[in-house]
Each structure stands twice: as structure tokens, then as C-alpha cells.
Amino acid sequence: MNILDKINKEQCKQDVTAFNVGDTVKVHTKIIEGTTERIQVFSGVVIAKNGSDVQESFTVRRVSFGQGVERVFPIHSPRVEKIEVIRCGKVRRSKLYYLRDKIGKAAKVKELRTDR
Amino acid sequence: MKGIIGKKVGMTQVYAENGAVIPVTVLQAGPCVVVDVKTQESNGYSALQLGFGARKVKNVTKPLLGHYKRSGADSNPPAVVREIRMEQDPEVELGSEVKADVFNADEFLDVTGVTKGRGFQGVVKRYNFAGGRYSHGGGWKRRTGSIGQCEFPGRVDKGKKMPGHMGNVRRTIQNLKIVRVVPEDNLVFVKGAVPGPNGGLLVIKSARKKCAEAK
Numbered sequence: 476m477n478i479l480d481k482i483n484k485e486q487c488k489q490d491v492t493a494f495n496v497g498d499t500v501k502v503h504t505k506i507i508e509g510t511t512e513r514i515q516v517f518s519g520v521v522i523a524k525n526g527s528d529v530q531e532s533f534t535v536r537r538v539s540f541g542q543g544v545e546r547v548f549p550i551h552s553p554r555v556e557k558i559e560v561i562r563c564g565k566v567r568r569s570k571l572y573y574l575r576d577k578i579g580k581a582a583k584v585k586e587l588r589t590d591r
Numbered sequence: 592m593k594g595i596i597g598k599k600v601g602m603t604q605v606y607a608e609n610g611a612v613i614p615v616t617v618l619q620a621g622p623c624v625v626v627d628v629k630t631q632e633s634n635g636y637s638a639l640q641l642g643f644g645a646r647k648v649k650n651v652t653k654p655l656l657g658h659y660k661r662s663g664a665d666s667n668p669p670a671v672v673r674e675i676r677m678e679q680d681p682e683v684e685l686g687s688e689v690k691a692d693v694f695n696a697d698e699f700l701d702v703t704g705v706t707k708g709r710g711f712q713g714v715v716k717r718y719n720f721a722g723g724r725y726s727h728g729g730g731w732k733r734r735t736g737s738i739g740q741c742e743f744p745g746r747v748d749k750g751k752k753m754p755g756h757m758g759n760v761r762r763t764i765q766n767l768k769i770v771r772v773v774p775e776d777n778l779v780f781v782k783g784a785v786p787g788p789n790g791g792l793l794v795i796k797s798a799r800k801k802c803a804e805a806k
Binding site: 479483486505529549553554 | 604610619776
């Protein structure tokens, strides 16, 4: 398994922003349209993290125009330019799938306060 | 025709330049030693006999050591020997090394290996039969169902798919695209899956039916 580990490690980005499930993040993704390239930002709550090494991915959920939208990003993809943590969330589980059934204020994640 | 002996390292994923994820199998391709060269003139066919891996001298039979002697491989005998048929007589020297760098990215390969043994399996797993219903009064679940007609023809068709031993057979997967070659470690990355378990022996050849696309 050593060879595979090496291959996986080589492909991993070294400077990935640390974030946790429940955090509100902005994900900057590269969009290639023909020859032009631009950055698109998707912001929302991280509701799940899956996999490890190169295969690690995370799911971001947001409600736009009353419609829930979820996107899955591979952390080490060259398309994912930058991840910004806007707000840390206080959560007690690793997968926040229960947010899918909540509407409005109930769908909010409490902020994690570290100064206390 | 290019060929080499190797083993399966395992599967992982790599990112393409445009960011797409490609599922790849990592193959350890070589290094192989040329044990024998078969020519049209002396053998009636053209082939390259390659050796792969390592075996202790004391564990190799004397007749085999004698065969290895001609290529100088008797001091460091290979564990496995396979022949790779060529269209023309190969112009390589006995004892020379064949490495993964004979292949280039974007070429296509045929990879032969022995599939994982699954033992005696039913018809649902072995041939993807649909099986019966589990509810609504169903009652035959994963069984074969009818295997024939009536008094005419009065027998079961030859080749009828029935339960039996599955896996542990030699299989070739054709037209696997090379995603990347790492010559230093003799690694070849191909898109898609390859028969057998991790560490299983493979014979890797350039594809018979597909050439690299001209760029």
C-alpha cells in the first residue's frame, strides 16, 4: 500500500484551509468557459465531510430563493481555488443532514464562541 | 507490439488538467529481464520471453536455471516468465531490461490477469438475473426459474446460464487508456479497472484494437 499512499500524498494540496462541519464557508471555484477563466463563489454551511487524502470531499448547503442547493467539492481539486471560513458553527454531529428538513430559523447552526 | 509483465498495485484517483477526476489503477510494470528471444527462423514464431520478480537461486529448479543461463539471469532468477508474441522478430539483446518507459501517456493497453475467485455462486450474482419478488406473494427470490421448454425439445439448451463457479479465470480488459507513466518507479496509471486482487500478476500489452489518438 506504500506506493498508493505516496501517490495520494503527492496530489494533496499542502495549504488547505482547516474547517469543520457546521462552518459557514465561501468556496472559490475556477470556471472555464471556452478560453476564458473566472472565479465563482459558492457560500453556505458545510454539512458533511467525506473520504481522506486525495479523495476527501465536502458538501456545502445553502438556501437560495427558498430552494435548498447542495454542492460537493473535492478538497484537493485544482478547480477549488480557495476556501474561506466565514463563521464557525457549534455542532454535535459529523453530518448535518437534518438541516435538509428544517426551514427558516430552525435551519440555522449556532455560532461557536471560543472567547468564553 | 509492446509488452511487459507487471502487477496490480491498487486503485486511486488523479485529477486531469481541467480538474476532472479520473479513476485509475496503478500498475507496477516491470522491470523485466529478456530471458529468451523467439525468432521466425529458429522457432517459427516471433516472441519475447520476459522474466519478472525475484526468486532465490536455491528455489529454482536446475533445468530452469540452465534456461536462464543464456540471458545471464541465473544469478538473480525471475519469479515468473511469460512470453509476449510479436509481429516481427524483436531486436533486443538477451538479458537486457524492459521497463515501464516503453509506454507513453495517451496510449491504449490490453491488460490480462486472473479475476478474483468468488466460489460457487447463484445465478443472480453470476449472470445478473433479476430474481423473483420478495413481496406481493413472490416466493422464488434468487432462484434460476425455468431452464427450458416442454417435451419438445425435452432437454436443456446448451450453455444455459446456471449456478456454478465464478471468478478465478483469465480475463483481458481491452483498450485501457494510459493516464500517466512514472518511469522512475516503473508505474503505469491506466483509466479504469483491471482483473485480479492487488498484487496480482498481470500481462500488459499495447492494445490490439486501438492506437493512441494523434494530437
